[in-house]
Amino acid sequence: MTTSPEELLPTTRRALLHRIAVAQSEGRAPSLVAAVARDGELVWTGSRTSVDGHGPDEHVQYRIGSITKTFTAVLVLRLRDEGLLDLADPLEKHLSGTGAGTVTVAELLAHTGGLAAETPGEWWERSPASRRPTLADVLGEQPFRHPVGRRHHYSNPGYTLLGALVEAVRGVSWEEALRDEVLEPLGLTRTSAQPQQPHAGGWAVHPYADVLLPEPSEDLGLMAPAGQLWSTTRDLAVFASFLAVGDDRVLSADSVRELRTPAAPTLPGNWEASYGLGMQVVRGGGLTLAGHTGSLPGFVAGLWLCEEEGLVAVALANCTTGVPVATLAAELLAIVAEAEPRLPEPWRPLPEVKASELELVGPWYWGTQVVVLRLAADGGVEMGPAAEGGRRSRFRTNGDGTWTGLDGYYAGELLRAVRRGDGAVSHLDLGSFVFTREPYPVDGPVPGGVDPEGWRGIPR
Template sequence: MSPIQTDLLPDTRRALVHRLATGQVEGRAPSVVAAVVRYGHPVWMGGWGSVDGSPPDGDIQYRIGSITKTFVATLVLRLRDEGRLALTDPLAEHLPGMVAGQATVGALLAHTAGLVAEAPGPWWERTPGALRPGLGDVLGSDVQVHPAGQRHHYSNPGYALLGALVERIRGEAWGEVLRREVLEPLGMTRTTLLPVAPHATGWAVHPWADVLLAEPAVDTGLMAPAGQLWSTATDLARFAAFLIDGDERVLQSDTVEEMRAPASPPEAKSWDSGYGLGMQLLRRDGRLLAGHTGSMPGFVATVWVSADDGLGAVVMGNVTAGLAASALAADLLQTVAEREPRIPAPWRPLPALDPQLLDLTGLWYRGPAPYVLRPLADGFMELVPLSGGGRATRLRPTGDGGWKGINGYFAGERLRVELDAAGAVSHLDLGTFVFTRQPYGPAALVPGGVDPAGWRVD
């Protein structure tokens, strides 16, 4: 039996219920359902208010709005990992003739293509997709509102294009691709393009009186990749677990980590928020959260994860405005993180290690600065400054005897293991930075040479 207690403590559970209840009351939402994920599984789920006369549970569907975008980004990155496209590809390479054809796939994922925020015509979230029968109708003619790459500018039509990209490459509807490649492997059987009972009705609440107005729930057609999906707390909890650790049946953990990395500049007044590849980023009380918020008429939703804490939180409500779902989800996550900090997994020896790799481990010096190179259980390595500051990075094998940085300053840079005439390792070269076994030595390996007087006392 694991020594880690997976169930939450009673006081923690009560604090979660209290926060959920106050959120529902203050937000004047007919119903709110929430979940917390820890160690890859939901450890708490609660509902407040009612759906059709009963408290909501983990099986009630709500519309999740723009969280749909994270699912679409997952499909696009699967294509990238398969070699079917590159993030630097212009859209026109895969969808010829589009007005926004010069926008790159990566820019569309990160909302840096400078495209319009909304589709032309009537409010797309409240009107049938049949009003926009072609991709040209989704964008219109005047599509560029900012120079590409200059700033983050959220674009719903941009994700409609990404859905069309998936359909073009896979040769079938993006929703069917999503079901087969993501939802089924993750066990998300209650996540659908159209509502399937039991589901909540979307409501608007009058700003000055406690009365309700039903909101429309339309099929948005070609705009669906921007916000069409319906899901449940149980399903989104599974998705939150995936956004923390990945799943080899869908995306490897390093690709999910790439999604969580900043890919667009934040607004000058909002340095605590940003955007990755299909994921919003939020720094809150020193904790980095990743996930997405969502809203459609009658519904709001949020999924946040903290990879460092191994925690995720989900909130869904059936109200157009008033419920602070993002803050509520962040509060639920923080409640668990602070009351019950993550317990590290037991240390275990590596299952296997190549003797040649073992020879590379230990101290290396970039000039006079000491670094430690060590192998990791997942087959990667990490290079970390001994002082704790400086430029650390994780490295993945490239299959040809080299390595590539996957985060930090050296992300994308190649590490080459250089040999001497006798075939022994002489030094490491990481993006032109030379690492040697002694500080500034041997002199012949150090770019620019070394003072022939050597180390001395002045």
């Protein structure tokens, strides 16, 4: 018996509700809302306490802070996909006079441009945008803190530059581009640059007394692409589901995969926590999560997706500190993944297969290592060691008898079958590596050649 995506077990729903109840109580949040989606369908929503006297739901807006950066990254990738820029382009090619023009678009997306974390002067999140009227005011006289391209250093001004880049290339405001190119196509009707009723108010909670102080809600002006947006758990669940599989009206599956692909570790050498192109990536508990967190005075937000499980989790609260929403959203996702693991797709035979592809399946040898090539249901192939460990990759078909790597060591590399004059397969070539049907065949095309005496024992 199977269940539809809309049906979570009562025990799972109870566990989810208990987790957010504990988070709201221990974090002392005026209100907290959360949601879980699976395979693009909202399967659970929950909330604790009230907003303006009524229980918040999946349609009440909260400020989402730096989750805005992922929206901005989507706009930039759209420009790249349209051929209007390249991620390797220096910023000055499209936006001159910033004082940071040597930084590439990709480095800005991945926070590896060496720029300062914050703007010079007063705390920008709590001050009017009129005090930062130009990019020079955002960057200051010394915008760099590290050598360009050497390390991950999270930079809010870097995403201001990306927003300005979108405006320069598109010829419209960042907000207009976002509305027309992302929000409307995806149906995100409750995501906006300015709050729309019903929305939560932002609060500071006294660290040693159960009393509240209202927080200011400033328009961020030029800093908007780094953290301006308001949204709901429903809209963010839809957005995160798009980030998992793509939508050709906005970005293809390949391009959203690029957003989620680690570009730099957030701490040197620790790839368990990394940053892609506008998305955070963490590994733990057997799951790989991609998403973003956000905070502004009065609000904290967390969003994670897990491609393997088809799951999305969102958590939003209207308090400046107290609720670890990144951990909370990850735990909500893990609760469902553990209690109700994703059902595998039913096995079905391929509708058709080419004889030229079928003859390639089975064991091959890279030196003495046995690797196995398998046909995938999507028309691609999978290649990996016969035993545990080693290099494993999926490949998509190019339609001409070659395949391009999608992940792992061979991501982006070309796999092709090399044939002899009579049409028989000689070997597989993968990024110059040669795979043969037996280990070190004497007459095979093994680089460096094979000793003509072949295999032997040790003389006694």
